[in-house]
Amino acid sequence: MTKRPVVSHKVLLSATLLASTLITFSGTSSAQDTKSWPNNTISIVSGFPGGAATDLYARKLGVELNKEFGVSFISDNRPGAGGNIASALVAQAKPDGYTFLLGTAGTHAINPALYSKLQFDVVNDFSRIALLGTLPNILLINPEKHPEIKTCADLLNAAKKAPGTLNYASTGNGASGHLAGTQFATASKTSYVHIPYKGQGPAMTALLSGEVDFFFNQSSPSLGAIQSGKVRALAVTSPQRVSVLPDVPTVAEACNLPGFESTTWYGLLGPANLPAEIQNRMSKAVLKAINTDSFKEWLVSQAIQPIKDGGPDAFKRVQQADMKTWAKIVKDSGAHVD
Missing domain, CATH: 3.40.190.150 (Bordetella uptake gene, domain 1)
Known part of the structure; x- marks a missing residue:
């Protein structure tokens, strides 16, 4: 018959005190780390x-x-x-x-x-x-490819004349620009072909080269191309105009789509x-x-x-x-x- 080892009360007490000390020390260390943050x-x-x-x-x-x-x-x-x-x-x-x-x-x-x-x-x-x-996203078009499209209304008229023939770029499947395009098509009762690219750079290159007809791109990386005249900004997807582009209307006002927002x-x-x-x-x-x-x-x-x-x-x-x-x-x- 195997005898169980006998552990004295002194050993148990020592172990308990050690564990308590470690917990206290750990808590103190954590508090000290928080107080010294950041270093x-x-x-x-x-x-x-x-x-x-x-x-x-x-x-x-x-x-x-x-x-x-x-x-x-x-x-x-x-x-x-x-x-x-x-x-x-x-x-x-x-x-x-x-x-x-x-x-x-x-x-x-x-x-x-x-x-x-x-x-x-x-x-x-x-x-x-x-x-x-x-x-917001900004609805961009290449003015060299589409000199006839100067407003959002022009884009909608072109889409309604030839349903499903215009295409648009996005920075990826499910990206905000893709979803803005989906919202835009649903709200305006028009249809477009979505072409996803791997990031903002390739998508903008596709727009500038004429591979695609338009592009809902985030506002910040769009500004340079807009200000240089390489692209035309037809509308912004925010409820109000943005002050850095005061002449660019919202989708709601330019496309007659009250309440449209995609931010x-x-x-x-x-x-x-x-x-x-x-x-x-x-x-x-x-x-x-x-x-x-x-x-x-x-x-x-x-x-x-x-x-x-x-x-x-x-x-x-x-x-x-x-x-x-x-x-x-x-x-x-x-x-x-x-």
Whole structure:
């Protein structure tokens, strides 16, 4: 018969005290880490290539946050899978306040409906820091290919005369420009052929070369081509005109489609379980930075609309509402990615 080892009360007491000490030490260490934050470089990850609007925003924001915290901020671009690679990286990152995500309505409101399976939960695997601004798409056409189309009404007339013959570019299947095109076709009772490209650059090249007839492109990367005259801006998809393009009407007014809107947003997120103190400090610093007059001027120059209430609670409400809205639009578009 095997005898069980006898453990003395002194040994048990010592083990208990050691465990208690370790827990206390761990808690103290965590508290000390929170109080000393930040003392190292902070990464702002985005899911699109360097030079994209998200990269430019991350760099601009990093400069302002460096003034507040005194540490370096880097823009870390991890393109691919509609932004899902970057989102997964941040969702799985240690919640220590050194890794954040510059997310979009695409990554955190559209993709859940577009992709059959994600490696993360867009709501529960992230801590919301702040909404960073809303932006429209711009309906662009190549004036050399279509000199006769000078207004949105002209485009609709051409589409109605030859249903299903005009085509349009997007930055990818299920991207905001694709879905704006779907909304546009449904609202105007017209039909078009959708041609997805791998990113903004190839899609714009297709428009400039005459491969496609029009393109719903995000506002920021469109401005240069509009101002140089290479493309003609027929309308913006926001409810109001954007101040940097005051002569470009909204889709609602130019196309006689009352209530038409197709806008997206940028937002800063961290991993889930981010300490409340870090979340609050980061949120306050970001909102302070983006609400300065100089930053607002920069946003307006990029056709990005500043947010009045961009705190974590408002961010969560906007995200959850948009997930429902975009789910219906994705379903109507037939877009799906396995």
